[in-house]
Structures are given as C-alpha cells and as structure tokens.
Amino acid sequence: MNVQSPPEALKPNDYASDQEVRWCPGCGDYAIVKAVQKALANMGADPKNTVFVSGIGCAARFPYYMATYGFHTIHGRAPAVATGVKLANPGLDVWVIGGDGDMLSIGGNHTLHVLRRNIDVQVLLFNNEIYGLTKGQYSPTSKVGTRSPSTPAGSVDSPVSACVFALGCNARFVARSVDTNLKVLPGLMQEAKENTGASFVEILQNCIVYNDGVYSSFTDKANIADGQVVCEHGKPLLYGKDKEKGLRMTPGKMELEVVTIGENGVTEADILLHDETNRPLALMLASMQPPNFPVAMGVIFRDPGLSYDAAVYEQIAEVTEKSPAIPINELMHKGKTWTVV
Amino acid sequence: MATQLKETDENGREILDSVVIRFAGDSGDGMQLTGTQFTQSTALMGNDLSTFPDFPAEIRAPVGTTYGVSAFQINFASHAIKTPGDAPDVLVAMNPAALKVHLKDLVPGGTLILNLGAFTGRNIEKAGYKESPLENDTLDSYRVIEIDISKMTLAAVDHIDVTQKEALRAKNLWTLGLMCWMYDRDRQPTIDWLNQRFGKLPLIAEANIAALNAGHAFGETAELPSEISTYVVPKAKVEPGIYRAVTGVETTCWGLLTGAQKAGLNIFFGSYPITPASPLLHSLSNLKAHGVVTFQAEDEISAVCSVLGASFAGSLGITSSSGPGIALKSEALGLAVVTELPLIIVNFQRAGPSTGLPTKTEQSDLYQAVFGRNGDTPMPVIAASTASDCYDCAIEAVRLATKYMTPVMYLNEGFLANAAEPWKLPDTDDVEPFPVKFASETEGFHPYLRDEKTLARNWAIPGTEGLEHRIGGIEKDYDSGNISYDSDNHHKMTKVRAQKILGIADDIPEQEVVSGNNSGKMVVVGWGSTFGAIEQATRRCQEDGLDVSHIHIRYIWPLARNLGELLKGFDKILVPEMNNGQLVTLLRSEYLVPAESLAQITGQPFKVGDLEREIRSRMED
Numbered sequence: 001m002n003v004q005s006p007p008e009a010l011k012p013n014d015y016a017s018d019q020e021v022r023w024c025p026g027c028g029d030y031a032i033v034k035a036v037q038k039a040l041a042n043m044g045a046d047p048k049n050t051v052f053v054s055g056i057g058c059a060a061r062f063p064y065y066m067a068t069y070g071f072h073t074i075h076g077r078a079p080a081v082a083t084g085v086k087l088a089n090p091g092l093d094v095w096v097i098g099g100d101g102d103m104l105s106i107g108g109n110h111t112l113h114v115l116r117r118n119i120d121v122q123v124l125l126f127n128n129e130i131y132g133l134t135k136g137q138y139s140p141t142s143k144v145g146t147r148s149p150s151t152p153a154g155s156v157d158s159p160v161s162a163c164v165f166a167l168g169c170n171a172r173f174v175a176r177s178v179d180t181n182l183k184v185l186p187g188l189m190q191e192a193k194e195n196t197g198a199s200f201v202e203i204l205q206n207c208i209v210y211n212d213g214v215y216s217s218f219t220d221k222a223n224i225a226d227g228q229v230v231c232e233h234g235k236p237l238l239y240g241k242d243k244e245k246g247l248r249m250t251p252g253k254m255e256l257e258v259v260t261i262g263e264n265g266v267t268e269a270d271i272l273l274h275d276e277t278n279r280p281l282a283l284m285l286a287s288m289q290p291p292n293f294p295v296a297m298g299v300i301f302r303d304p305g306l307s308y309d310a311a312v313y314e315q316i317a318e319v320t321e322k323s324p325a326i327p328i329n330e331l332m333h334k335g336k337t338w339t340v341v
Numbered sequence: 342m343a344t345q346l347k348e349t350d351e352n353g354r355e356i357l358d359s360v361v362i363r364f365a366g367d368s369g370d371g372m373q374l375t376g377t378q379f380t381q382s383t384a385l386m387g388n389d390l391s392t393f394p395d396f397p398a399e400i401r402a403p404v405g406t407t408y409g410v411s412a413f414q415i416n417f418a419s420h421a422i423k424t425p426g427d428a429p430d431v432l433v434a435m436n437p438a439a440l441k442v443h444l445k446d447l448v449p450g451g452t453l454i455l456n457l458g459a460f461t462g463r464n465i466e467k468a469g470y471k472e473s474p475l476e477n478d479t480l481d482s483y484r485v486i487e488i489d490i491s492k493m494t495l496a497a498v499d500h501i502d503v504t505q506k507e508a509l510r511a512k513n514l515w516t517l518g519l520m521c522w523m524y525d526r527d528r529q530p531t532i533d534w535l536n537q538r539f540g541k542l543p544l545i546a547e548a549n550i551a552a553l554n555a556g557h558a559f560g561e562t563a564e565l566p567s568e569i570s571t572y573v574v575p576k577a578k579v580e581p582g583i584y585r586a587v588t589g590v591e592t593t594c595w596g597l598l599t600g601a602q603k604a605g606l607n608i609f610f611g612s613y614p615i616t617p618a619s620p621l622l623h624s625l626s627n628l629k630a631h632g633v634v635t636f637q638a639e640d641e642i643s644a645v646c647s648v649l650g651a652s653f654a655g656s657l658g659i660t661s662s663s664g665p666g667i668a669l670k671s672e673a674l675g676l677a678v679v680t681e682l683p684l685i686i687v688n689f690q691r692a693g694p695s696t697g698l699p700t701k702t703e704q705s706d707l708y709q710a711v712f713g714r715n716g717d718t719p720m721p722v723i724a725a726s727t728a729s730d731c732y733d734c735a736i737e738a739v740r741l742a743t744k745y746m747t748p749v750m751y752l753n754e755g756f757l758a759n760a761a762e763p764w765k766l767p768d769t770d771d772v773e774p775f776p777v778k779f780a781s782e783t784e785g786f787h788p789y790l791r792d793e794k795t796l797a798r799n800w801a802i803p804g805t806e807g808l809e810h811r812i813g814g815i816e817k818d819y820d821s822g823n824i825s826y827d828s829d830n831h832h833k834m835t836k837v838r839a840q841k842i843l844g845i846a847d848d849i850p851e852q853e854v855v856s857g858n859n860s861g862k863m864v865v866v867g868w869g870s871t872f873g874a875i876e877q878a879t880r881r882c883q884e885d886g887l888d889v890s891h892i893h894i895r896y897i898w899p900l901a902r903n904l905g906e907l908l909k910g911f912d913k914i915l916v917p918e919m920n921n922g923q924l925v926t927l928l929r930s931e932y933l934v935p936a937e938s939l940a941q942i943t944g945q946p947f948k949v950g951d952l953e954r955e956i957r958s959r960m961e962d
Contacts, residue, residue, distance in 0.1 A: 017811070019824070047809050048803070048806045048807070049803065056814075063811050063813070069809050069810065069811070070810070070813075071680075071812060071813060072811065072815065073646065073676060073814065074672050074673060077643070080642065080643035080646035080650070081646045081649060081653070083636070083638075083647045084609060084646065084647030084649060084650025084651035084652075084654070085651065085654045087634055087636060088609050088650070088651035088652075088654035089654045089656075089803065089804060091804065092803050109639055109640060109643075110639065113638075113643065315629070316629045319629045319630055320630040323630060324630055325630040325631045325632070328598055328599050328602065328631075328769045329766075331595070331598075331631075333583065333766060336381060336384075336385060336530060336586075338384065338385050338583070338584050339584070340387065340579055340580070340582055340584060
C-alpha cells in the first residue's frame, strides 16, 4: 500500500495539474507550489497515492494546481479532513495546506490536535501575517500595530508564533523557511515527508498585495546573512556574512544571547550546538524575533515517535488477534437471548 | 394500566395481563441499573416489554433533591405492547424526593413501596414537603408498603467485609430482590451480571448478591399487608424466533455494521462525546475487529470533517451527535452535499434549543435535518420509530448514501437510544447486498460523471491510478468537474443535486397505512418514536368504531411518492409530534393540506391516554 514507485521518473512539471494558477502575480505561493512539485519529483512520489488537503484562503487553492488527489475543504478544517483520509488509508501520503488565518485562527483547534496526535501528515502553513482572500484584514500572526481595513488605527492584540504554537502542541517535527528560498525548500519538504508523524513547516510567505515586505528585514538578499540563523543538528548556531555571529546561553541564565566571535573573549567553542531533539531549546530558537535576534530557519525540532495512524492500526491488529471478527449474526446472538417456539 | 383479572395460578399468585413499574430514587441510588436488570429478567421470562429511562443531566446531583431524582419505568405484559405505559401501577420511591416527583403519576389504588430509612426529617424537608407525607393523607389512596430498605440492606450484608457506604449502595439490589419476588422474576441473570461486573471486587459482588437475596427472602417471609401478594405475568404470545432485549443504540450499531458489509466498505466512525449519542461511539469502538475504525475527535466539526475525509478515501464515513453538535457540523454537511460523498449522520435528538434538556427526548431537529444548511443543500432524511426499526433504518441509510453518493441524515431519538424492547434477532442474510463499485475506468473520467438513472457521481478514491482529481466546496463544472463560476452551470448543478435526492422517492417503498382505512375521516400522521403511542391510541379508537387511521413516516425527505394523494383522502390530518409542529409544516407546505399540529414539548413521550383523548376531541371538532 505504501509503495512509492511510479513506472518512470516524473519531473516537477508532471505534478502540476492543467488548471491555470490564479494567485496574484508575484505571490510567494507560486514559489512554494514549484518547491513542492520539485520535492515530489525528487522523492519520486506517486501521484495516485498523494493527497493534498486544504482549508480556505489563498494558500488553500493549492490542491487545484497539483496533478494528484486533492480536497479543497472548508475554512480551518483541513487537518481534520486529512486525519480522516490518513486513517482510512494510511498508505496515502497526505499533505495539509493552509494559511495563518486558516490554521491558527478559525482552525487553530484542529492544528493543535493533528500535531499532538502525531498523525503522519505534512502540515505546510503559509504565513503571510495577513488575510489575503478577504482583502487585507490583520491575522493572528500580524504584529501589534498592523493597520488593516478592520484595524485602521493598528491592531492591539499580540500575535502567535506558528512554530512556538506547534512546539507547544507537542509537534515532533517543526521547521521554518521562506517562500523564495528555493534552494532549501524542496529539501525541507522532503525531510518533512520522511519524518514519521505530523511534520509542521512554517513557510514565511510574502503577500505582495496586502502585506508586501513584511519579512524584508531578514529576507531581502542584503539582510539574509544577519537576519537568519540556520539550525542544523549538531552544528554551531552561527550566522552573519562571515559566520562571525552566534548564539549562546547567557551564563547563569535560561536565555539565548547573540555574541560575536572574537569580541569579549568569545570563541567558536562558546557557541551553542543545535540539538534538534531539545524542545526547550527549540522553543527559545523559534521565539527569536528581529531586530535583536536572527530568525531561526531549518529544522528547529525533530524527535520522531510512533504516529497516531500506526498506533491505531497496531491496536486494531492486537484486538483482532485476541478476538477475531465473527459474523454479525453471531455477534447479535452473543449475550442473553431467549427462544420463542 | 394493569388489568386485574383476579385469576390466580396454581401457586396462588394473582395473574396479571400487564403491569407498569417505576423505580425512582436519587441519581446515585442505582435506579437505572435496577431497571435494566429487572428488564433483562423480564425479557428472559418471555414478556413483551417497553422501558423508559428518565434521568437528570447531572451525574450526581445533590443528594435528596427533587432535581436529582432518576427514574426507570418498565411496562411488561402477556400481550404485545408498544409503549412504556402511561402511568405506573407500582412506584418504588427510594427517598422523599422521588415520592414528591413521581407520586402524581401513580394510578389511584396503585402500589407504593417506600424506603422508610430515607424518610428523615432533613430529606423530607429537602424534597419540599412541609410535613411528612407518611403522617398525613397524602398517601391515602394508595396501597403503601413502608420498609426500612436501608436498614434491611445493612443487616443483610453485615457479615461481609465492606464499608457502610458500600453496604448501603446495595439497597437498590435489595429492592430489586423484593420486586423479583413480587413479580416472580428470576434472580440468576442479575447474579451472573454482578459476578461479571465486580469480578475484581468479589466482596462488592457478594454484598450486592446478599442484598438481592435478602430482598427476595423478605418478600417470602414478611407479613405484608394482606392485599399485597405475588403476581405472575404470563409469557406474551409473539412470533417464534430468538429474541434479546435491545436498545436503539445497539440496533443502530449492528445495522450500520450490516449496511457497511452489504456495501463492502469499512466503517470510519468519527464522533465527539455528547448526550445521548455517546453510547454509539462506545458500541462501535468495540467492533475494531470488524473493520471499524473509530475516532474520538477534538470537536463536532473535526468529527464530521474526518469522516468526510475518510469517505473521500473510500471508507464509509459515519458520524453521530445530538442537535447542538449537528448544528456545528452543518458547514461540513454542505461540503458533503456539494462534493457528493457518501456520509451518514446519526442524530440522537434531545430537547432543545441550545443545550435544552440534554437527557430528555424530543423530535425537534426535523427542520434542522431537512432545511438546516446554507445554500440549496438537500439530503435524504430518514427517521427510526422503534428500537427494532433502528436496525433497518441504519441499513437503509447506508444503502442510500452509497447508491446516491450523498450524506444521509438518520434521525434517532434519545428515547429510542435508551429504551429497551425485545427484538427478534434478524438474519443478515435476508438483506440484499448492495456492493459499492469504485471508479476505475480512466477513459473519459471526470469526478462528476453521473449515473444516468440515479444521478450519483462516480466515486474514485485516492490510490487509483489515472483518476487523480481535485474536489472541494467551490461549484464544479457539470461537464468537467473543474472549478466553475459560470452562473448557468451553478443553476444546473443546483437542480441536479436536488433532482438526485428527489429521485430517491422512486427507490423507496410507497407510504402505507399502519392501521385503519386508506381514506376516511381522520388520519393521525406520526414519525419517529411516537409510533407505539399513536398505534395504541388509534387502535383503541378504531375498536370503538371511530374512523381513524395511522400513518407513520420513515422517509422524511424525500417523502414517499404517494403520500400527498394518501393524505388528501382524509377529512382531517392530525400530526402529533414531540416538538412545536415541524412535520406538520413540511406536510402543509409540500401538499397544501390542512394538517393540524398536536404538539407536546415536555421532554417526555406521549401517553396513550392523552393521545386517545385528543383524537376523540379533534374528531368532534
């Protein structure tokens, strides 16, 4: 059931459907759909066993552009629909697509549960910190002070961090990347796919119409080196043009600080090594905000465990072995019956 | 009401035709358990029976209060019966609050068994009595048996090493023992059950069995008032076969499983706990070996969405809930309608609106079932009328859902879910299989290709080579299944969806008359659990020469093809419902007939006597 071996190698374009893509010109979603198609081609994914499930929003149109099975559902509920798809047929490779409004506002509850249950699906959250399809209202990830049609004087409520939320939900794979980072994105998708259990990937995506440039302070070419730190398991958390900056634990405190090698006696040996199995560290990394900190990218946390779907079927097998199915006629006769002649 | 034949059997026991007993006590007194065990024994004795458990929403309401009273009524007879009985002939009141709540229902001259031990000054006051009802004329018109059941129970289990609290808990079993003596019921099924239930706590089992036997022995030896004797209710004459006592939840569960097997599908059941629907989740969770995957979702929305996802992937998606939960599911039901996937929604209706009366029964979700979604969103609606009928309706729901690629709303009721009745076990081989054929032909495929006759779209499931496709909530093009914003196409698709559901009318039986003539002065039209009460009330009227018929509707939507013509053959149409008049509105709007409503919204089933009076009075109007 789980075999992913198509007769001949497919190219990224073979995973594209014949439907005209209808995102705004310049939207970050174009890059993401390309990255996913590339990742599927790299993995040799079988279209017939691949299912994309989405909610509502700009991002949620995604399945229509894939030449796989797809289900464009209702606002916020994609994780729940995907749960049913995966449990009905665990052999399918199931991807959940949604935006920040879809997955953290109206559907926040389902995102929580798909992650904590550890269902073997990939959850791709396209975060543009704005409601695009409804024309530009602020979202649960918008920074305080975001001016939008519904918050003309600026939003006053605190945003949620998608990755911090996912870690709090007990997600066992949490990663972050940027829509335009085509070098990294397909590989990250592949890592998400290869992880058994729920894999959460936040993709920072630029909404060119309603929130253009929201991430430019760390995604513009000139700002990448100083604005992002790439998390790689076992490697020092270094960044900057010449990898001269790094993160370390403030001595005597449970917090991260930015240090420069060669300054104040700091050497590379002082720099924290990334441990992707350390949840408290992951929480600290995921929480880092510009301008005082670089934004953490890559696999922030990974600690695989038994997936929910596998556990469900293991239990079914156990129960079935103990007391195998009997015909319904017999089932109904079990217990106290009496005969009338 | 008991018909006192004044005949006795060879042991000098008075022979009764039928009897109605109500057990009432604190919600912690174990009245539901007492009732259930008495039911089991009665069923095994070969009586026909019908029960009505009536309990508060609180698990353990404050002790001794009237709102914490829990009751279980059983009607059993030597003939066929259809309802749990209008009024009890025997009332067992375990405390003053139970007496306060239920005495008004006891028939004049009826037997009242009181647990004297609970009639303390404080309890009497808590029940709202100004003075002890034992010391004034409150109980004058009844045959009263006062027993200190608490004390008797303590004495009976004195030799067993259990705490006083545990010992006192067995007083319901003592009472059950007494009732077993009085009505000649076998105690062994209860003893077996106790041993099984408390297998790991042998002392508790022993204490309960000791109490049960002591209650029975008390009846045999005590000097009870001379008019109290033992009774025998002979076996009912019923069709030969193997029987068991069942509730509507059990039959629904088996029906769904039978349906799924006839369709050749595995069940995926997603649900969120809610009263009174949760027992179906519990029952199906025990059928893992039978190809049933159950999923306790994080909420009602997730429950229905997971089920829809499972149907998309080729399982038979089933969800269940009660009114408030169905409301939460309605957006996803719209998605199920527009994506034309098979799905079954079992609604165990309860009294609304909102939280309403969670443990009380009602039939007030008919509008919600037929009309309660945004857009033009038709779906078939069927309603079960008895615990036995729940089995057939469940199979029918599966058949319609898979044949027509549509969600089906299966209306059940809290009353049917909980109430027990004897059921002649069916043979699943008698049900014609209706195997599902998934799409496999790639030539000319698109997801909305329709069967010319049923208008059902083809069902292509993930994993099928060459049939990769995308579906969703946006309107689809009739000819390609791709997204379409075309206005004429939307008109056409809306019409097709409606026509597909209306076409089901050609695939269901014509409406028949349950009893009475096919035309005449009056027809009483019911649906759901009112079947038994309407049936008995109309038959009594017919026996008295009145020209009244009974029609009971299973197919709420679409309605049977001939129903309009049938109704037009009657001068008067009376529609009794446990709601404020919902089916009556549907009938009036569909057929422009002057149907009259008979609404009862008390959270309680109709009484036969009330219905009979109303039928007679409306006939005279």
